[in-house]
Amino acid sequence: MTLPSGGEVWALARHEHIRTMLADPRFSSDRANPGFPLLLFSQRRVTNFRASLISMDPPEHGPARRAVVGEFTVKRMAALRPRIQQIVDEHLDAMLAGPKPADLVQALSLPVPSLVICELLGVPYADHEFFQTRSSTLLRRTTPGDERVAAVDELRSYLDALITRKEQEPGDDLLSRQLERTTAREELVSLAFLLLIAGHETTANMISLGTVALLEHPEALAAIREDPAKTPSAVEELLRYFTIAEFATSRVATEDIELGGVLIRKGEGVIALGNTANRDPEAFEQPDDLDVERGARHHIAFGFGAHQCLGQNLARMELQIVFDTLFRKVPGLRLAKPSAELPFKDDANIYGLYELPVTW
Template identity: 85%
Template sequence: MTLPSGHEVWALTRHEDVRAMLTDPRFSSDRQNPGFPLLLTNQRRVTGFKPSLISMDPPEHGPARREVVGEFTVKRMAALRPRIQEIVDEHVEAMLAGPKPVDLVQALSLPVPSLVICELLGVPYADHEFFQTRSSRLLRRTTPPGERQACVDELRQYLRELLARKEKEPGDDLLSRQLAKTNDREELVALGFLLLIAGHETTANMISLGTMTLLENPADLAELMADPAKTPSAVEELLRYFTIAEFAASRVAVEDVEIGGVLIRKGEGVVSLGNTANRDPNVFEHADELDLGRGARNHIAFGFGAHQCLGQNLARMELQIVFDTLFKRIPGLRLAKPVGELPFKDDANIYGLYELPVTW
């Protein structure tokens, strides 16, 4: 297929083929490789960062990931649960105390994961509007190259200054702990950039889409409200159903490779269509239907293999807490606009909603 950039690439659609490609070392994540499938013209010119985890290959990727993966273990995430619950409670309280209707994106979906990732990284939440506006522009495919580069430059400078302050006054946060391990400040700038954007954009969009979907399926929502033990399975199904960030799993072949009986030659780009793979009828029965009791964790919404999403445990926990709390505290919640009138992010690299008006 041909990307908007004019780049001709292979598209993988079967679940089995996508997983095979994502675990094959003959496919590279290096965004600077001339054959890497970039969506946009001139996208490669957006520069300034050292390669981050998402674009590293062996042997560099393994050690770099091990340095930070301990920050996202199930045990460490469980320790964060009370604070995340507190953050969600505060924002739901503010919704209840304010006027109706309310835009759930601004009132809950964005601030909750933004505040969580800020606290985890040691980024002042007072700066959240700065990085949210710039990350939103970066993720829109319609943003002009010059503006895109300006966003990168501003975020890079912000993170450099933040790390300089942490060198003098380290805190109990991820960036401070990483500073104690390495002298490579530019590598930490790249890591901070990746985690700051990925840590709030993806979860925020899933909160909005998940809330919209549950409100559109009142029988399913009633089941969840009656038995919160079903929420983890519902979260997995919502993740599978939407698969909002599939272009992170693009690769370029560094050798000739056969996938699914097709020869992909060295230097050719490959895009794994995770949304299609997550609806593969050979893997998921009635794959196009939303089945909140499906509980299938073999989806690839978080990718697969060595580059599988670092923050997946955090995202799952945030989504579970938000859905359980929101619908318990506001049982009469409903959409204030028909779904057909909602502004979906059709122009962004991470799918979601720009706005979700709700009332009760």
């Protein structure tokens, strides 16, 4: 496959091959490696790769991930459930009290995960417009290179200043706790950058897409309405069905490796087509069907292996709370325009919707 940035890379489409590749430490995550398959030229200019958790290889990656993974355990996430439920209730009540139709993206999908990740990290939610516009600029593939670089620089400068304030006045938040463990400023800024963007963009888009899918599959919606115990399985199926982010699963071979009967040479890049793999008929029966009772947790929507998504427990819980609460509080929810007319994010690195007009 030839990338937009030029150069040929290997494209993996089979579920089995991608999981094998992602579990093999001979495939490097180092985005500073000249052979790493970055999609755009400007990506090499926009961040300090070596300080970023998603760009680390062993032996640096293990200790760096362990230092923060405790913030996202199932137990710690469960402690956040009442607050997340409160946030969802407040935003839905505000939407119901407002005019119809409403844009679900602005009323619910975007503010809920944004507020949750802000409180978790210790980022002032009052600044949400600043970081949301920068992240949107960064994730849009059509953004000119100079604008992409400027967005990253502005966001990193903001986070650097925030961490400086936390050094002087620490709080009960993830970034303050990380300051107790490390003095590596660039590494901490990169961690904050990664968690802030990934923590709101991905879940926000899944809320919008999942809502559309459930409204267009009334039998699936009826199943979780009648039995909320089925919502966790429905969330897994929606994650598989859409597989909205693939930017974290590219690699570069550090030695000659045979995979699926093909020899990948040292220095050659590999792109994992997660969306295709999650529709692999050898891994999922009737993969193009939305089956909320499928229970297939072996999907790779969160990646696989050592770099599997840190925040997957948080994302699952947010999605479960949102879908259960949304369809309970707004039983008459429906799309305000046909799905074919909705503005999908076909130009973004994380798939989703720019807006979602709904009524009830």
